Amino acid sequence: MYKKIYKSLFLIALVSFSSGCDDKKELQTKPKTNIINDKNDTNISKLIIPKIKIDENITKKVIKKNIVYRPSKDIVDKKANFRNILVPIITSTYNQLQTQYQDIKRDLNSSKNSEFIANLKIRYKVKTDQELLRAIKPHPISIALSQAAAESAWLTSRFTKNANNIFGVWSFDKNEPRIPASGLRGDKIIYLKKYKTLKLAVEDYYFSIGKSWAYDEFRKLRVKTDDPYLLIPHLKNYSEKKEEYTKMLGKILKYNKFDKFDVK
Numbered sequence: 001m002y003k004k005i006y007k008s009l010f011l012i013a014l015v016s017f018s019s020g021c022d023d024k025k026e027l028q029t030k031p032k033t034n035i036i037n038d039k040n041d042t043n044i045s046k047l048i049i050p051k052i053k054i055d056e057n058i059t060k061k062v063i064k065k066n067i068v069y070r071p072s073k074d075i076v077d078k079k080a081n082f083r084n085i086l087v088p089i090i091t092s093t094y095n096q097l098q099t100q101y102q103d104i105k106r107d108l109n110s111s112k113n114s115e116f117i118a119n120l121k122i123r124y125k126v127k128t129d130q131e132l133l134r135a136i137k138p139h140p141i142s143i144a145l146s147q148a149a150a151e152s153a154w155l156t157s158r159f160t161k162n163a164n165n166i167f168g169v170w171s172f173d174k175n176e177p178r179i180p181a182s183g184l185r186g187d188k189i190i191y192l193k194k195y196k197t198l199k200l201a202v203e204d205y206y207f208s209i210g211k212s213w214a215y216d217e218f219r220k221l222r223v224k225t226d227d228p229y230l231l232i233p234h235l236k237n238y239s240e241k242k243e244e245y246t247k248m249l250g251k252i253l254k255y256n257k258f259d260k261f262d263v264k
């Protein structure tokens with residue numbers, strides 16, 4: 001009887017010892033944890049994850065180095081086509097207007113061609129010699145290129161293709177060639193002028209800038225300077241976007257280096 005009892009006790013002790021060893025091994029293999037309490041005081045195990053210190057300066061340098069803007073081939077081709085077509089046309093128009101400006105300036109000093117000058121004053125709706133010189137002096141080629149790029153979407157807009165209208169010039173005369181805009185302005189249809197050639201569109205653009213009351217400050221400044229970046233802010237009345245529009249023009253001019261086409 002005693003032998004049976006001793007044998008049973010021995011087996012129980014052996015099983016307990018084995019369980020204790022297994023528990024110890026399991027504890028040794030488990031990762032270290034922090035014990036935190038939630039709002040309900042429930043114990044939650046959270047793995048300790050070592051923090052890695054990141055050098056922000058290095059990260060910024062890597063990001064800045066890897067992000068490089070490369071325009072698509074379509075954009076490159078579109079801009080090349082724009083320059084090939086418009087640079088010669090705008091340059092030619094500018095040179096003609098500049099020659100006329102110098103001739104009128106000389107004639108005013110010598111009192112010559114008074115009848116021609118009088119007709120020019122009527123056309124531009126000015127009274128004094130000084131106002132006429134402001135009206136007929138052309139502004140830099142780079143500004144005209146920047147506006148043409150913005151208004152014609154690099155010669156791809158519907159107005160450009162269907163009407164040679166590269167400066168978004170509106171029409172208020174029902175008797176002149178024009179095309180309707182795709183949208184309404186309130187409940188009214190907006191029309192844009194239709195030109196036979198791009199050359200006529202450029203000439204009319206310069207004429208509009210020289211005549212309209214909206215660009216009076218621009219004209220006053222352009223007889224004093226040919227710096228496009230100083231002149232552009234005074235074209236805010238060209239668009240309802242105002243200063244946002246002129247900032248965009250400045251970016252277009254600078255990014256595309258249009259000032260290299262200006263006559264120095």
